[in-house]
Amino acid sequence: SQTIHQWPATLVQPVGSPLSLECTVEGTSNPNLYWYRQAAGRGLQLLFYSVGIGQISSEVPQNLSASRPQDRQFILSSKKLLLSDSGFYLCAWNLGRGAHEQFFGPGTRLTVL
Protein backbone atom coordinates (compact mmCIF):
# COMPACT_ATOMS: atom_id res chain seq x y z
CA SER A 1 0.00 0.00 0.00
CA GLN A 2 1.01 3.60 -0.48
CA THR A 3 2.24 5.80 2.35
CA ILE A 4 3.34 9.39 2.53
CA HIS A 5 5.86 10.73 5.01
CA GLN A 6 6.71 14.24 6.06
CA TRP A 7 9.47 15.45 8.31
CA PRO A 8 10.05 17.04 10.56
CA ALA A 9 6.69 16.95 12.31
CA THR A 10 7.38 20.18 14.17
CA LEU A 11 9.91 22.91 13.54
CA VAL A 12 10.72 26.19 15.25
CA GLN A 13 13.03 28.48 13.30
CA PRO A 14 14.25 32.05 13.72
CA VAL A 15 13.41 34.72 11.19
CA GLY A 16 16.01 34.80 8.41
CA SER A 17 17.03 31.18 8.76
CA PRO A 18 16.75 28.65 5.90
CA LEU A 19 14.08 25.98 5.62
CA SER A 20 13.90 22.50 4.19
CA LEU A 21 10.81 20.32 4.57
CA GLU A 22 10.78 16.90 3.03
CA CYS A 23 7.99 14.73 1.71
CA THR A 24 8.37 11.20 0.40
CA VAL A 25 5.85 8.77 -1.01
CA GLU A 26 6.19 5.01 -0.93
CA GLY A 27 4.40 2.31 -2.86
CA THR A 28 3.68 4.15 -6.10
CA SER A 29 5.45 5.51 -9.16
CA ASN A 30 5.20 8.81 -11.04
CA PRO A 31 2.86 10.45 -8.54
CA ASN A 32 1.74 14.03 -8.79
CA LEU A 33 3.01 15.81 -5.69
CA TYR A 34 1.60 18.86 -3.96
CA TRP A 35 2.57 21.29 -1.19
CA TYR A 36 -0.20 23.09 0.71
CA ARG A 37 -0.19 25.53 3.60
CA GLN A 38 -3.03 25.36 6.08
CA ALA A 39 -3.74 28.49 8.07
CA ALA A 40 -6.35 28.65 10.80
CA GLY A 41 -9.71 29.69 9.37
CA ARG A 42 -8.35 29.92 5.86
CA GLY A 43 -8.40 26.35 4.60
CA LEU A 44 -5.64 24.88 2.49
CA GLN A 45 -3.74 26.99 0.03
CA LEU A 46 -1.93 25.23 -2.81
CA LEU A 47 1.69 26.39 -2.95
CA PHE A 48 3.35 24.12 -5.51
CA TYR A 49 2.65 21.01 -7.49
CA SER A 50 4.79 18.70 -9.59
CA VAL A 51 3.83 16.18 -12.26
CA GLY A 52 7.35 14.80 -12.68
CA ILE A 53 10.99 15.01 -11.68
CA GLY A 54 12.25 18.55 -12.01
CA GLN A 55 8.82 19.90 -13.00
CA ILE A 56 7.49 22.45 -10.54
CA SER A 57 4.44 24.69 -10.88
CA SER A 58 4.17 27.58 -8.46
CA GLU A 59 0.74 28.80 -7.50
CA VAL A 60 1.50 31.69 -5.17
CA PRO A 61 4.47 34.06 -5.47
CA GLN A 62 6.23 34.04 -2.13
CA ASN A 63 9.30 33.39 -0.11
CA LEU A 64 9.24 29.64 -0.70
CA SER A 65 10.47 27.29 -3.42
CA ALA A 66 9.99 23.61 -4.18
CA SER A 67 12.10 20.94 -5.79
CA ARG A 68 11.60 17.35 -6.87
CA PRO A 69 14.98 15.70 -7.09
CA GLN A 70 13.56 12.17 -7.24
CA ASP A 71 10.32 10.62 -8.44
CA ARG A 72 8.83 10.24 -4.97
CA GLN A 73 10.53 13.09 -3.13
CA PHE A 74 9.25 16.64 -2.86
CA ILE A 75 11.09 19.34 -0.93
CA LEU A 76 9.87 22.72 0.24
CA SER A 77 12.57 25.30 0.89
CA SER A 78 13.29 28.85 1.80
CA LYS A 79 16.55 30.76 1.92
CA LYS A 80 15.33 33.22 4.57
CA LEU A 81 12.19 32.59 6.59
CA LEU A 82 9.70 35.34 7.37
CA LEU A 83 7.30 35.49 10.30
CA SER A 84 4.46 35.07 7.81
CA ASP A 85 5.83 31.68 6.77
CA SER A 86 4.55 30.16 10.02
CA GLY A 87 1.85 27.60 9.44
CA PHE A 88 0.98 23.98 8.89
CA TYR A 89 2.46 22.52 5.71
CA LEU A 90 0.86 19.52 4.08
CA CYS A 91 2.20 17.35 1.31
CA ALA A 92 -0.15 15.33 -0.88
CA TRP A 93 0.00 12.96 -3.83
CA ASN A 94 -2.25 11.43 -6.45
CA LEU A 95 -2.04 9.53 -9.71
CA GLY A 96 -3.90 11.72 -12.13
CA ARG A 97 -5.92 14.85 -12.29
CA GLY A 98 -9.53 15.82 -12.20
CA ALA A 99 -11.50 13.40 -10.09
CA HIS A 100 -8.48 11.63 -8.68
CA GLU A 101 -8.40 11.82 -4.91
CA GLN A 102 -5.39 13.43 -3.28
CA PHE A 103 -3.80 11.63 -0.32
CA PHE A 104 -2.35 13.80 2.40
CA GLY A 105 0.61 13.43 4.70
CA PRO A 106 0.68 14.13 8.44
CA GLY A 107 1.98 17.67 7.99
CA THR A 108 4.73 19.84 9.46
CA ARG A 109 3.98 22.57 12.00
CA LEU A 110 6.39 25.45 11.33
CA THR A 111 6.76 28.32 13.77
CA VAL A 112 8.96 31.22 12.80
CA LEU A 113 10.03 33.42 15.73
Added chain:
Amino acid sequence: AQSVSQHNHHVILSEAASLELGCNYSYGGTVNLFWYVQYPGQHLQLLLKYFSGDPLVKGIKGFEAEFIKSKFSFNLRKPSVQWSDTAEYFCAVNAGSSYKLIFGSGTRLLVRP
Protein backbone atom coordinates in the same frame (compact mmCIF):
# COMPACT_ATOMS: atom_id res chain seq x y z
CA ALA B 1 -10.54 32.94 -10.31
CA GLN B 2 -12.09 29.83 -8.86
CA SER B 3 -13.13 29.97 -5.24
CA VAL B 4 -14.94 27.87 -2.67
CA SER B 5 -17.06 29.25 0.15
CA GLN B 6 -17.97 27.44 3.32
CA HIS B 7 -20.40 29.61 5.20
CA ASN B 8 -20.31 27.92 8.58
CA HIS B 9 -16.93 28.27 10.28
CA HIS B 10 -17.95 26.71 13.59
CA VAL B 11 -20.87 24.40 14.21
CA ILE B 12 -21.85 22.91 17.57
CA LEU B 13 -24.40 20.12 17.70
CA SER B 14 -25.66 17.60 20.18
CA GLU B 15 -25.46 13.90 19.37
CA ALA B 16 -28.29 12.65 17.14
CA ALA B 17 -28.86 16.10 15.66
CA SER B 18 -28.90 16.46 11.90
CA LEU B 19 -26.02 18.14 10.11
CA GLU B 20 -25.83 20.20 6.97
CA LEU B 21 -22.66 22.07 6.01
CA GLY B 22 -22.84 24.49 3.14
CA CYS B 23 -20.39 24.68 0.26
CA ASN B 24 -20.61 26.93 -2.78
CA TYR B 25 -18.10 27.31 -5.56
CA SER B 26 -17.50 29.70 -8.38
CA TYR B 27 -16.66 28.09 -11.68
CA GLY B 28 -18.82 27.84 -14.77
CA GLY B 29 -17.45 24.66 -16.31
CA THR B 30 -17.22 21.01 -15.43
CA VAL B 31 -16.20 20.40 -11.84
CA ASN B 32 -15.19 17.57 -9.58
CA LEU B 33 -16.25 18.12 -5.99
CA PHE B 34 -14.83 16.73 -2.77
CA TRP B 35 -15.40 16.77 0.95
CA TYR B 36 -12.37 16.06 3.10
CA VAL B 37 -12.34 15.57 6.86
CA GLN B 38 -9.61 16.05 9.42
CA TYR B 39 -10.23 14.29 12.72
CA PRO B 40 -8.21 15.53 15.69
CA GLY B 41 -4.63 14.34 15.38
CA GLN B 42 -5.20 12.56 12.08
CA HIS B 43 -4.38 13.10 8.42
CA LEU B 44 -6.77 14.88 6.11
CA GLN B 45 -8.83 12.17 4.42
CA LEU B 46 -11.49 11.92 1.74
CA LEU B 47 -15.09 11.76 2.95
CA LEU B 48 -16.77 11.63 -0.46
CA LYS B 49 -16.53 12.97 -3.97
CA TYR B 50 -18.66 13.73 -6.98
CA PHE B 51 -17.46 13.69 -10.59
CA SER B 52 -20.43 12.57 -12.65
CA GLY B 53 -23.72 10.72 -12.53
CA ASP B 54 -26.13 10.73 -9.60
CA PRO B 55 -25.81 14.14 -7.92
CA LEU B 56 -26.47 12.58 -4.53
CA VAL B 57 -23.30 10.87 -3.40
CA LYS B 58 -22.73 8.78 -0.33
CA GLY B 59 -19.51 8.64 1.58
CA ILE B 60 -18.03 7.00 4.61
CA LYS B 61 -19.60 7.03 8.07
CA GLY B 62 -23.09 7.85 6.87
CA PHE B 63 -22.27 11.16 5.21
CA GLU B 64 -23.80 12.24 1.92
CA ALA B 65 -23.64 15.31 -0.28
CA GLU B 66 -25.81 16.68 -3.04
CA PHE B 67 -24.48 18.46 -6.09
CA ILE B 68 -26.90 21.14 -7.27
CA LYS B 69 -25.44 22.54 -10.45
CA SER B 70 -27.86 25.45 -10.74
CA LYS B 71 -26.89 26.65 -7.28
CA PHE B 72 -23.17 25.87 -7.60
CA SER B 73 -23.49 24.01 -4.32
CA PHE B 74 -22.28 20.76 -2.81
CA ASN B 75 -23.67 20.61 0.71
CA LEU B 76 -22.68 17.89 3.14
CA ARG B 77 -25.32 16.16 5.24
CA LYS B 78 -25.67 13.54 7.91
CA PRO B 79 -29.04 12.66 9.46
CA SER B 80 -27.72 11.92 12.95
CA VAL B 81 -24.27 12.97 14.12
CA GLN B 82 -22.13 11.19 16.66
CA TRP B 83 -19.52 12.49 19.07
CA SER B 84 -16.90 10.85 16.85
CA ASP B 85 -17.86 13.19 14.00
CA THR B 86 -16.11 16.03 15.80
CA ALA B 87 -13.60 17.21 13.20
CA GLU B 88 -12.84 19.89 10.66
CA TYR B 89 -14.54 19.53 7.29
CA PHE B 90 -13.24 20.95 4.03
CA CYS B 91 -15.02 21.33 0.73
CA ALA B 92 -12.79 21.32 -2.36
CA VAL B 93 -13.27 21.83 -6.07
CA ASN B 94 -11.27 20.61 -9.02
CA ALA B 95 -12.15 22.49 -12.15
CA GLY B 96 -11.83 21.35 -15.73
CA SER B 97 -9.74 18.26 -14.97
CA SER B 98 -6.82 20.34 -13.79
CA TYR B 99 -4.30 19.13 -11.25
CA LYS B 100 -5.35 21.66 -8.66
CA LEU B 101 -7.76 21.43 -5.75
CA ILE B 102 -9.24 24.66 -4.46
CA PHE B 103 -10.27 24.34 -0.82
CA GLY B 104 -12.79 26.20 1.24
CA SER B 105 -11.83 27.68 4.59
CA GLY B 106 -13.18 24.72 6.53
CA THR B 107 -15.88 24.15 9.13
CA ARG B 108 -15.07 23.02 12.65
CA LEU B 109 -17.77 20.71 13.94
CA LEU B 110 -18.08 19.97 17.64
CA VAL B 111 -20.54 17.28 18.63
CA ARG B 112 -21.47 17.26 22.30
CA PRO B 113 -22.28 13.87 23.85
